[in-house]
Amino acid sequence: MTDAESTTDQLESNAEQPQMEFDVFCHECGYNLRGIVTTRCPECGTASPALQNAKPSIPWAHRESLGNVRAFIRTVLFASFGLRKLSQNVYLPIDFAESQKFRRWTIGTTMLFAIAFVVWFQVSGVSGLLSDSFITDLRGMIWPSVVIVGLLALYVVLATGVPSLFFDYRDVPVSLRNNAVALSYYCAAPLAWWPIPLAISVLIILQNPIDIRNRWLAVTLTSIAFIAPLTPIVLWCFQLFRIAKRVLRGQTGRKVWLTIGIPLLWFACAILVFLLIPLAGFYTWVLVDALS
Ligand SMILES: [Zn+2]
Numbered sequence: 001m002t003d004a005e006s007t008t009d010q011l012e013s014n015a016e017q018p019q020m021e022f023d024v025f026c027h028e029c030g031y032n033l034r035g036i037v038t039t040r041c042p043e044c045g046t047a048s049p050a051l052q053n054a055k056p057s058i059p060w061a062h063r064e065s066l067g068n069v070r071a072f073i074r075t076v077l078f079a080s081f082g083l084r085k086l087s088q089n090v091y092l093p094i095d096f097a098e099s100q101k102f103r104r105w106t107i108g109t110t111m112l113f114a115i116a117f118v119v120w121f122q123v124s125g126v127s128g129l130l131s132d133s134f135i136t137d138l139r140g141m142i143w144p145s146v147v148i149v150g151l152l153a154l155y156v157v158l159a160t161g162v163p164s165l166f167f168d169y170r171d172v173p174v175s176l177r178n179n180a181v182a183l184s185y186y187c188a189a190p191l192a193w194w195p196i197p198l199a200i201s202v203l204i205i206l207q208n209p210i211d212i213r214n215r216w217l218a219v220t221l222t223s224i225a226f227i228a229p230l231t232p233i234v235l236w237c238f239q240l241f242r243i244a245k246r247v248l249r250g251q252t253g254r255k256v257w258l259t260i261g262i263p264l265l266w267f268a269c270a271i272l273v274f275l276l277i278p279l280a281g282f283y284t285w286v287l288v289d290a291l292s
Helices: 003-014 059-066 068-081 087-091 096-123 133-140 143-167 174-186 189-193 195-206 215-247 252-291
Strands: none
Touching: 059 068, 059 096, 068 096, 068 189, 068 215, 087 174, 087 215, 096 143, 096 174, 096 189, 096 195, 143 174, 143 189, 143 215, 143 252, 174 215, 189 195, 189 215, 195 215, 215 252
16 A cells, blocks of 8 residues: 555545445445445455445436536436446435436426427328328327327336335335435436437338348348337346345345336336226226216
């Protein structure tokens, strides 16, 4: 250890130590840092943000200096592609209300895309792409679009809330549990750009790549059409799993349940929102129509 390093360590150890009510693990080597008096991991020497009273590295926490829109875009990129970075924040003080605000912004962005699509669908005179008489009829009516947007909004609200259920364990210390739940809302960040790969996929499918003479190009395009809309979901799940790895340490059963349970619940919500609720609505309409 050089002189400069030992001085910093001394300075850091003199700094006020945070009160840790739960086990804090080194984000590099996994060593348990509970009760450590310096700010560095004794095992590998990495400076631990949790022991330095650091602010979370999530750009959304620095909204005041960045501005809402810039902080939002940066957080979306950070939480989508900063593969390990988001989960490293789990031992830092994360503001729960801020995470909820980020969730609302994410849902809002997705819905803006959806509304833009519906408006385009209603006003576009694209006859080549959508020439089906059924689609033309559909475009003549406003209410199906309104219903679909409403159901989609309900689904997105449910889907972004589902992962939080899998971190809510009574035996996990309250602040760690709250941090994990708050981070699980940040994990939904890929929702904000989901419509982009979705649009790419739809455009490819509309071009009928199977008909392309060049076999390889056809196969590549078809694969992209299938894989592109899945990438945001994969990134979302990946981030959730990174958090679970830190919060549910050594609890394999819970991690397996999280890995299976979240996609299952997402599917169940889709059945509820896009099948059962419209069916209930349809029967109510039939009933009201018959009675009146
Ligand atoms: Zn370490």
